[in-house]
Structure formats: C-alpha cells, structure tokens
Amino acid sequence: MTLLSVAGMDKSFLGVQVLHDVALDLDAGELHAVVGENGAGKSTFVKTLAGVHAPDRGEIALDGEPVVFSHPAQALAAGIAIIHQEFTLLPDRTVAENVFLGREPTRRALVDRHAMETATALLLAELEETSFGPRTPVRKLSVAQQQVVEIVKALSTDARVLIMDEPTAALAGHEVGRLYALIHRLIERGLGILYISHRLREVFDLSRRITVIKDGRRVATLATADTHQNEIVRLMVGRELDDYYPPRATGxxxxxxxxxxxxxxxxxxxxxxxxxxxxxxxxxxxxxxxxxxxxxxxxxxxxxxxxxxxxxxxxxxxxxxxxxxxxxxLALVSEDRKSEGLALRQSVRDNTLLVERAVFSTPLKRRRSDAAALLESVALRAHGQEQQVRFLSGGNQQKVVIAKWLGVRxxxxxxxxxxxxxxxxxxxxxxxxxxxxxxxxxxxxxxxxxxxxxxxxxxxxxxxxxxxxxxxxxxxxxxxxxxxxxxxxxxxxxxxx
The missing domain is CATH 3.40.50.300 (P-loop containing nucleotide triphosphate hydrolases)
Structure with missing residues (x-):
C-alpha cells in the first residue's frame, strides 16, 4: 500500500533551482533509500517533505490524499517525522522530558510526569530497549541510545513516515547492528522509512528500493535486488567507477x-x-x-x-x-573534522593556514599565495577562499583539513x-x-x-x-x-x- 507519494516537485532558492520535477513513492512497511552526492538535492527534498520548505510546484500525498505543509509542525501532525544527523535533544533533561518536549501531558494545569514517563516506557518496550529508562538524563546516553530517543520521540507523535538522515554517521561499528535491528522492528510495525545515506553497504542491506538524485533530479528508482553498487555509483556520479580505489604503491x-x-x-x-x-x-x-x-x-x-x-x-x-x-x-587528520579539524566560522583561507600560522613563522604575503596553491592541489570546490568552511560539503571540508597540513610539508x-x-x-x-x-x-x-x-x-x-x-x-x-x-x-x- 502506498503511504507517501511525491510528484513533480520543484524548489528554488534566490532564483537557483535546486529540485527539478522530483517524484518518489513510499509503501507502508518499506525502507526506501535516497542516495546522491553532496549537493545533489537530497537534503532539500526531505526538508520539503517535512515542512521545513514549501515546494514551488508539485504534490505531496499521504494515503492518496494531497497535503500541503507550511511548517514542520503540520508535517509532524500528519505523520511525517525527520531524524536529523545532528540530534535535537536537551542533555540536562530526562528521556521522557525530551520525548514530550513542547507536548507535555497535563493534569490539573500541571505537567503529568507519571503519564509522560508511562507513555515513554511503553514505547521503549515496543522497541525492546532496556538499556535505559524514561527517567534517565540524556547526557548519560551514548550516541546510539540518543538516536533511539529521537525515534521514540517520532513514534510518540504517531508518525507513519520516518525520514532518517545519515543515521549511522556518528555510530560506532558495533552500534550499527543495533540500529539495523531497530529499523527492522519499525518496518514490521508498518512504518515507511526514507533512508538517506552515503554508505552503500547499508543501503543494500536495508532497502527494498533505491532512488538516485543527481543535480536536483531523480535519475532512477531501482529495486535493490535488481541492481548493484557499481550501477548506483555510476548513476550518482555520472561516470563508471570500475575500481573504487587507486592502484597501490610498489617497491x-x-x-x-x-x-x-x-x-x-x-x-x-x-x-x-x-x-x-x-x-x-x-x-x-x-x-x-x-x-x-x-x-x-x-x-x-x-x-x-x-x-x-x-x-x-x-x-x-x-x-x-x-x-x-x-x-x-607529523600531521593528524582527526576523525572529527568539525570539532577538532576546522574553525567552522572562519574562511577557507584562514583554515588552510591554521597550522602554519600557529606553529611556524611565515610572512603573511607568502601565506596568502600558499593558500591558493594548497587549495588547488586538493581540487577544492568552493566559492573562493573567503567562503566560510561551514558552508562546504563534508568532502570539501575534509579537503581543507588535508590542505592545512600540506602547508607544513x-x-x-x-x-x-x-x-x-x-x-x-x-x-x-x-x-x-x-x-x-x-x-x-x-x-x-x-x-x-x-x-x-x-x-x-x-x-x-x-x-x-x-x-x-x-x-x-x-x-x-x-x-x-x-x-x-x-x-x-x-x-x-x-x-x-
């Protein structure tokens, strides 16, 4: 049964068209993966579904009935919830307080904590989550446990469509299997899941269908069982990748x-x-x-x-x-580029010269010329050296991290x-x-x-x-x-x- 359908979706920002005639449908009890390079339009697409943006053209339907959202609260009320890569939990509040944040049940004009904790406990039990309870402060939870709280929060709103954006990006290897099991339980409950991920192994492990978006357009929707990773890569990047990795060294x-x-x-x-x-x-x-x-x-x-x-x-x-x-x-590109590798609100040029400026004495004039050469050597794609690093894609941010180390040879x-x-x-x-x-x-x-x-x-x-x-x-x-x-x-x- 088709739960969600999208047809002819267009979206522009400041005259630049980001989505072009995008179409997609999602069945109840299905995980449908959406893949594409950074900048392909995936985030804009799911944010439009979730009411963050209003489409310029096109139709969204739930159970065959057209819906129009001008605010995320409307999408949530209709049953569409999104779990962002960056969680939105308050660390100093309990699990139950986070689950019902802004929707607290009341009794005699006071927050009914018993009702809130009972409802949270029931949802945790449905997901077979026993490692923490409704009264546990969120700050004591692991990243994987916090993700469970985000899912419970979505289920507490009676969500039927769950959009998961890079759900394993911050998870350790042993936590990914736990998420797999949780996703299978959600599918068994009849939820429809749109799964956004760069990790093709996960996409093939979990999905029934895969939709590829490139340059804001849907280029294909394929049954997962009828395709393979090389075909998906070709559709995403527009070229054949016979080998994912460059030749090894010799001698x-x-x-x-x-x-x-x-x-x-x-x-x-x-x-x-x-x-x-x-x-x-x-x-x-x-x-x-x-x-x-x-x-x-x-x-x-x-x-x-x-x-x-x-x-x-x-x-x-x-x-x-x-x-x-x-x-x-020695140089170290750490595993957390955002908190340990970059000054996100500084320019590309300033980030490129962070190490050279902090550790070595180099004339300012030479630094500026070096920055251009270093950024060229890593094939950075940016709107100039003055662009703030936080506005770059993840891949280009990583190139800036590498470039800053190349400056000290x-x-x-x-x-x-x-x-x-x-x-x-x-x-x-x-x-x-x-x-x-x-x-x-x-x-x-x-x-x-x-x-x-x-x-x-x-x-x-x-x-x-x-x-x-x-x-x-x-x-x-x-x-x-x-x-x-x-x-x-x-x-x-x-x-x-």
Missing part, C-alpha cells in the same frame, strides 16, 4: 623509513611496535575500542607514549604535545576515518589525494572502521585488538582475516559465529 620496501615505534605504551596501548615507510599507505583496522584512535593520539603527542621508543626520519622522538609532533614532520600523515560522512564521489577524490601524497614520498597511516576502505587503500594492514597490534597482513587481505585478528584475546563465546 615500498626500498623506501626510507619515516616512522618507527618499538614497545610504545600508554594507558590504552600496550607494547605497540610498527614501521612506516615513505611512499606507502598502511591501514589500521580493529573493533571499536581496540586502540586505533588511541594510537593516532599517542603518535601525535595528544596522549603521549609513556614507554617505548619512537623515531621520525631516523631521529629519536617521543612527542609530549602536538606542536612537537608537527615540528618533527609533513613526512608522515595520519588520517583517522578520512571519508566518514562524505559521498562516494568525494570518497574517490580523497582516496586519490591520499595515494598521490604517498607517491610523492609521504608515509600515510590510514585508520578506518570501513573494512573495504582499509583493504582497498592499504599496502599493508595492521590489526589492533585491546590496545595491542594483533598482527600485520599484506596488501589485499579478506575481511575474515582482519576480523580473526581483531578478535584476538576475546573469549571463545565472543568469537563464535
């Missing part, structure tokens, strides 16, 4: 040693030893909490090594702070989750950029929770488990080989299939 064994660690230890790492040579990309894989990011932070002096030996380009070094690591030739580049939250076209560009830097003599340590990325990009793979390097694999390992090492040290029950 790295003869290259100079850039970085070595022997017996490195911190509060979260034990006896870590590794070698990193010029011209190679070394991947780091492991389960969440295995020590991948802790390794990056130790190498960069954020959480310094307390034991062991480390050398950079043959010189002994154990950085006690990032400034020491930078001066020695590092010998070792550590990249933690380099393509998190970026579309498939931007992923390919970042992969090409990383491989190009390695070919120029840089040594790259690539940390990623996406095993296909680790396998496709790496000349060698280090696998971490419980703060140790459990083993090293040559280029092109299988996911099974990686996971076998990643579970070293766990009990037989935990590693059993």
């Amino acid at each position: 790295v064994e003869r290259a100079p040693l850039r970085l070595s660690v022997d017996g490195g230890s911190t509060a979260k790492l034990t006896d870590v030893s590794l070698r990193l040579y010029a011209g190679e990309v070394v991947g780091v894989a492991g389960l969440q909490g295995s020590g991948r990011t802790s390794l990056a932070r130790a190498l960069f002096g954020v959480d310094p090594f307390t034991g062991g030996e480390m050398t950079v380009d043959g010189r002994g070094l154990r950085p006690r702070a990032p400034r020491e690591a930078i001066r020695a030739g 590092p010998g070792v580049l550590i990249v933690d989750e380099p393509t998190r939250g970026v579309d498939v076209g931007a992923k390919a560009a970042i992969h090409d950029l990383i491989r190009g830097l390695a070919k120029e003599g840089m040594a790259v340590l690539l940390i990623s929770s996406e095993l296909p990325e680790v396998i496709g990009m790496s000349d060698r793979v280090l696998v971490m488990s419980e703060g140790r390097i459990a083993g090293e694999l040559p280029a092109g390992p299988t996911e099974e080989q990686i996971m076998r090492l990643a579970t070293v040290g766990r009990t037989p029950a935990e590693t059993a299939p």
Whole structure:
C-alpha cells in the first residue's frame, strides 16, 4: 500500500533551482533509500517533505490524499517525522522530558510526569530497549541510545513516515547492528522509512528500493535486488567507477623509513611496535575500542607514549604535545573534522593556514599565495577562499583539513576515518589525494572502521585488538582475516559465529 507519494516537485532558492520535477513513492512497511552526492538535492527534498520548505510546484500525498505543509509542525501532525544527523535533544533533561518536549501531558494545569514517563516506557518496550529508562538524563546516553530517543520521540507523535538522515554517521561499528535491528522492528510495525545515506553497504542491506538524485533530479528508482553498487555509483556520479580505489604503491620496501615505534605504551596501548615507510599507505583496522584512535593520539603527542621508543626520519622522538609532533614532520587528520579539524566560522583561507600560522613563522604575503596553491592541489570546490568552511560539503571540508597540513610539508600523515560522512564521489577524490601524497614520498597511516576502505587503500594492514597490534597482513587481505585478528584475546563465546 502506498503511504507517501511525491510528484513533480520543484524548489528554488534566490532564483537557483535546486529540485527539478522530483517524484518518489513510499509503501507502508518499506525502507526506501535516497542516495546522491553532496549537493545533489537530497537534503532539500526531505526538508520539503517535512515542512521545513514549501515546494514551488508539485504534490505531496499521504494515503492518496494531497497535503500541503507550511511548517514542520503540520508535517509532524500528519505523520511525517525527520531524524536529523545532528540530534535535537536537551542533555540536562530526562528521556521522557525530551520525548514530550513542547507536548507535555497535563493534569490539573500541571505537567503529568507519571503519564509522560508511562507513555515513554511503553514505547521503549515496543522497541525492546532496556538499556535505559524514561527517567534517565540524556547526557548519560551514548550516541546510539540518543538516536533511539529521537525515534521514540517520532513514534510518540504517531508518525507513519520516518525520514532518517545519515543515521549511522556518528555510530560506532558495533552500534550499527543495533540500529539495523531497530529499523527492522519499525518496518514490521508498518512504518515507511526514507533512508538517506552515503554508505552503500547499508543501503543494500536495508532497502527494498533505491532512488538516485543527481543535480536536483531523480535519475532512477531501482529495486535493490535488481541492481548493484557499481550501477548506483555510476548513476550518482555520472561516470563508471570500475575500481573504487587507486592502484597501490610498489617497491615500498626500498623506501626510507619515516616512522618507527618499538614497545610504545600508554594507558590504552600496550607494547605497540610498527614501521612506516615513505611512499606507502598502511591501514589500521580493529573493533571499536581496540586502540586505533588511541594510537593516532599517542603518535601525535595528544596522549603521549609513556614507554617505548619512537623515531621520525631516523631521529629519536617521543612527542609530549602536538606542536612537537608537527615540528618533527607529523600531521593528524582527526576523525572529527568539525570539532577538532576546522574553525567552522572562519574562511577557507584562514583554515588552510591554521597550522602554519600557529606553529611556524611565515610572512603573511607568502601565506596568502600558499593558500591558493594548497587549495588547488586538493581540487577544492568552493566559492573562493573567503567562503566560510561551514558552508562546504563534508568532502570539501575534509579537503581543507588535508590542505592545512600540506602547508607544513609533513613526512608522515595520519588520517583517522578520512571519508566518514562524505559521498562516494568525494570518497574517490580523497582516496586519490591520499595515494598521490604517498607517491610523492609521504608515509600515510590510514585508520578506518570501513573494512573495504582499509583493504582497498592499504599496502599493508595492521590489526589492533585491546590496545595491542594483533598482527600485520599484506596488501589485499579478506575481511575474515582482519576480523580473526581483531578478535584476538576475546573469549571463545565472543568469537563464535
């Protein structure tokens, strides 16, 4: 049964047409994925469905009846709820208070907390959520648990259409499976889910149909069972991608040693030893909490090594702070570019020169000329150097982060989750950029929770488990080989299939 249908939707902003004749339908009990590159029009489309924007032309129908929304509250009342990538919860209030925020039940002119908590508890029980309750303060919840609260909030309004925008972007690997189970329960209840994601594996795991949007137009709607990832990529980016990853390096064994660690230890790492040579990309894989990011932070002096030996380009070094690591030739692209990598309200140029300006003394005139060259080297797409970074797509923001490090000419580049939250076209560009830097003599340590990325990009793979390097694999390992090492040290029950 068709729950939601859209026909002929157009939308323009300041004379620029963002959506062109978009059409889509959603059945009850279906997850319908919507994919496209950043800037393709996906966000505008779902915001128009949710009443944030009014369409210039076209029709939205629920159960075959046309509806018109001029405010999100009207869409919510009609049964359309959106769960944004950035949650809208108040951390100092309880789960129940967040679920019924602005809609609190009353009794004798007072908020009826008992009714509110009882209704929240029933919804949590329906979703088989037992790890927290209605009285739990939101600040005590994990990201995955907060996402459950957002879903409960939507269900409390009797939503029948749930729009999920990049729902796994901030989730750890083990939390994604939990979300899958929750989504299946929602589908069994008869909800229709529009699922926006850059992660094609999730799209193929969960969806019945896939709609591809490019340049504001719907270019195809395909049954998931009748298509494959390469076809979806071709439709999204407008070209064939026979191989997601650039060719690996050759002859790295003869290259100079850039970085070595022997017996490195911190509060979260034990006896870590590794070698990193010029011209190679070394991947780091492991389960969440295995020590991948802790390794990056130790190498960069954020959480310094307390034991062991480390050398950079043959010189002994154990950085006690990032400034020491930078001066020695190390760079870190952290996993959270928005809070740790960029000054979002500053310009592209100022962000590009952040490290050079903070750590080294460089004349202002030279900085300005360097910024242009650096941004050109990463193929940045922006409206000039003065554009604020917050207005760039995720992929272009990541390119600015990389450009700021190229300005100080590092010998070792550590990249933690380099393509998190970026579309498939931007992923390919970042992969090409990383491989190009390695070919120029840089040594790259690539940390990623996406095993296909680790396998496709790496000349060698280090696998971490419980703060140790459990083993090293040559280029092109299988996911099974990686996971076998990643579970070293766990009990037989935990590693059993």
